[in-house]
Amino acid sequence: AQKVTQAQTEISVVEKEDVTLDCVYETRDTTYYLFWYKQPPSGELVFLIRRNSFDEQNEISGRYSWNFQKSTSSFNFTITASQVVDSAVYFCALSEAEGTGNQFYFGTGTSLTVIP
Amino acid sequence: DTGVSQDPRHKITKRGQNVTFRCDPISEHNRLYWYRQTLGQGPEFLTYFQNEAQLEKSRLLSDRFSAERPKGSFSTLEIQRTEQGDSAMYLCASRRGTRGNENVLTFGAGSRLTVL
Numbered sequence: 211a212q213k214v215t216q217a218q219t220e221i222s223v224v225e226k227e228d229v230t231l232d233c234v235y236e237t238r239d240t241t242y243y244l245f246w247y248k249q250p251p252s253g254e255l256v257f258l259i260r261r262n263s264f265d266e267q268n269e270i271s272g273r274y275s276w277n278f279q280k281s282t283s284s285f286n287f288t289i290t291a292s293q294v295v296d297s298a299v300y301f302c303a304l305s306e307a308e309g310t311g312n313q314f315y316f317g318t319g320t321s322l323t324v325i326p
Numbered sequence: 327d328t329g330v331s332q333d334p335r336h337k338i339t340k341r342g343q344n345v346t347f348r349c350d351p352i353s354e355h356n357r358l359y360w361y362r363q364t365l366g367q368g369p370e371f372l373t374y375f376q377n378e379a380q381l382e383k384s385r386l387l388s389d390r391f392s393a394e395r396p397k398g399s400f401s402t403l404e405i406q407r408t409e410q411g412d413s414a415m416y417l418c419a420s421r422r423g424t425r426g427n428e429n430v431l432t433f434g435a436g437s438r439l440t441v442l
Contacts, residue, residue, distance in 0.1 A: 216368075245431075252435070313371050318368045
């Protein structure tokens with residue numbers, strides 16, 4: 211069965227510190243997608259990144275970077291030099307292979323507070 | 327592209343009443359999802375439409391819940407005889423397809439239900 215675990219419920223950091231949000235997933239599929247979404251206090255989930263299971267190359271986008279390791283079934287998210295605007299709940303998600311399963315499975319989220 | 331719209335944003339009702347939520351997906355997105363999110367949890371899958379066909383339903387979707395997408399455009403989610411346990415944020419999301427860049431869920435702002 212598909213499952214996403216975000217063990218960190220809440221994290222607080224001081225502005226400009228780096229922070230890593232952990233995500234561990236379980237799936238029997240050999241082809242799948244992983245995602246990170248941000249949910250700010252306003253409530254709307256905002257897409258950040260999608261990764262397919264064949265692409266383990268790490269990705270960097272500005273202050274954000276993602277580390278995908280199939281060997282440990284992890285897809286961790288690092289924010290460098292955190293800012294107050296990064297305060298939000300972050301969700302990791304897993305979807306099944308292209309053209310087949312239709313569900314997205316979400317973790318329980320990590321609430322990040324960046325203290326000015 | 328005006329995003330995914332949901333209405334109403336907030337609904338307060340008394341136990342036993344019926345409520346209906348509406349979702350207007352992004353126009354070219356033929357896949358539409360309903361999720362439920364309670365405090366401190368990630369979104370939980372309720373149901374999925376491809377065009378007007380309801381292809382998957384979660385065990386969470388009891389007989390009191392019904393969803394429709396009559397013309398393959400907007401969708402409604404009705405909850406009959408509401409219970410206090412139905413209090414949650416109901417999220418609608420859509421995506422264009424399941425391949426490559428189409429495989430991203432775009433979420434609406436949600437409809438928050440409070441059952442007194």
